[in-house]
Amino acid sequence: MNILVINCGSSSLKYQLIDSDSEKVLAKGLAERIGIEGSVLTHTPAGKDKVVKEAPMEDHSVAVKLVIEALTDKENGVISSLSEIGAVGHRVVHGGEIFTKAVLIDDEVIKDIEELSSLAPLHNPANLIGIHACEKNMPGVPQVAVFDTAFHQTMPQKAYMYGIPYEYYRKYKIRRYGFHGTSHDYVSKRAAEILGKDRKDLKIIVCHLGNGASISAVKNGECVDTSMGLTPLEGLMMGTRSGDLDPAIIDFICEKEGKTVSEMNTILNKKSGVLGLSDNLSSDFRDLCDAADNGNELAAMTLDTYAYHVAKYIGAYAMAMQGVDVIAFTAGIGENSYGVRSRVAPYLKYFDTEVDDEKLKIRGEEMIVSNPGSKVTVMIVPTDEELSIARQTLELVK
Numbered sequence: 001m002n003i004l005v006i007n008c009g010s011s012s013l014k015y016q017l018i019d020s021d022s023e024k025v026l027a028k029g030l031a032e033r034i035g036i037e038g039s040v041l042t043h044t045p046a047g048k049d050k051v052v053k054e055a056p057m058e059d060h061s062v063a064v065k066l067v068i069e070a071l072t073d074k075e076n077g078v079i080s081s082l083s084e085i086g087a088v089g090h091r092v093v094h095g096g097e098i099f100t101k102a103v104l105i106d107d108e109v110i111k112d113i114e115e116l117s118s119l120a121p122l123h124n125p126a127n128l129i130g131i132h133a134c135e136k137n138m139p140g141v142p143q144v145a146v147f148d149t150a151f152h153q154t155m156p157q158k159a160y161m162y163g164i165p166y167e168y169y170r171k172y173k174i175r176r177y178g179f180h181g182t183s184h185d186y187v188s189k190r191a192a193e194i195l196g197k198d199r200k201d202l203k204i205i206v207c208h209l210g211n212g213a214s215i216s217a218v219k220n221g222e223c224v225d226t227s228m229g230l231t232p233l234e235g236l237m238m239g240t241r242s243g244d245l246d247p248a249i250i251d252f253i254c255e256k257e258g259k260t261v262s263e264m265n266t267i268l269n270k271k272s273g274v275l276g277l278s279d280n281l282s283s284d285f286r287d288l289c290d291a292a293d294n295g296n297e298l299a300a301m302t303l304d305t306y307a308y309h310v311a312k313y314i315g316a317y318a319m320a321m322q323g324v325d326v327i328a329f330t331a332g333i334g335e336n337s338y339g340v341r342s343r344v345a346p347y348l349k350y351f352d353t354e355v356d357d358e359k360l361k362i363r364g365e366e367m368i369v370s371n372p373g374s375k376v377t378v379m380i381v382p383t384d385e386e387l388s389i390a391r392q393t394l395e396l397v398k
């Protein structure tokens with residue numbers, strides 16, 4: 001069965017068509033600037049060059065129509081008709097406490113996702129637009145919602161409560177939810193598979209280090225803690241997001257700089273993290289690593305701080321799980337960045353674990369990087385969120 005995986009943003013729509021038998025990507029693409037002047041669809045059929053089509057897309061429904069046209073196009077298409085799409089899997093950011101796993105979408109599910117929009121005002125409404133656009137253009141094709149938060153719903157209460165008045169949890173469900181769940185689930189499963197072990201027998205720490213970054217503790221197959229919180233702002237310092245900080249800093253800067261809380265929210269989301277700490281050098285770790293290699297002290301300090309924070313979370317989660325068997329690095333930085341991985345590696349010596357420095361230089365490959373005899377197995381496991389969404393979709397529709 002072919003499964004169309006959709007990741008819908010407020011003005012963009014990413015897609016992959018995956019053959020669930022071979023698990024191969026038949027085509028992928030991105031519709032950008034939806035509802036804005038200059039909309040463009042980039043469609044890449046497997047093994048062929050990308051095709052760029054500029055076409056007005058007044059809304060997401062038009063974008064989905066164009067995606068279907070591209071997929072069924074005589075020259076660059078990969079299927080002959082819409083009937084070859086067996087199901088659609090949607091990435092949905094916030095499933096709150098309602099959704100603990102992927103679900104087949106019906107009116108009630110839509111209502112629940114709508115209600116959860118207060119917890120993810122930028123994401124859930126956009127995800128819903130994608131769902132409605134697919135319903136309109138593909139009537140009768142089953143649609144599945146796969147939630148970023150679902151994998152983390154196994155966390156015990158002590159891991160997800162904040163030390164603030166309980167009434168805020170009662171009234172607004174303010175608690176830790178965690179994100180990147182699809183990736184943490186996929187990577188922890190895959191790490192166990194590579195080792196020929198059952199995930200249920202392992203304590204795994206997954207370091208998803210991308211532009212957004214989070215770490216999770218996966219004990220016996222279940223998430224027991226994760227670094228992102230009510231929103232994806234908490235936890236590690238990221239490309240442009242601050243991660244953890246003393247909440248009193250917000251009031252302090254507002255006072256000093258005459259800013260509103262909403263302006264501070266933008267600063268913490270868009271102007272902080274490694275971008276802010278490096279004094280606006282870059283949010284991209286390639287630039288920071290190059291600069292640090294060329295003697296830029298601020299870039300080196302930023303990378304050292306980032307790596308220290310990663311190491312602190314690893315230490316905390318080893319304690320939380322009372323042990324750790326596997327540490328898996330994934331996402332853009334985790335899969336590729338020697339500069340970051342080599343800075344985290346020395347901390348792992350505390351676990352009687354040494355990594356092979358030459359292996360840390362290899363990019364984007366599944367591999368074990370710890371030396372034989374190390375107490376903890378350190379691995380690189382490229383993530384594949386789309387494949388994971390396709391698998392979860394298939395499970396519900398087959």
Ligand code: AMP
Nearest residue numbers: 210211212284285286331332333336337
């Ligand atoms: P993601 O959000 O998972 O796509 O990760 C994006 C981030 O990965 C970028 O901001 C880069 O900082 C980082 N990245 C990607 N490729 C490399 C590389 N070859 N070396 C270092 N960092 C990389």
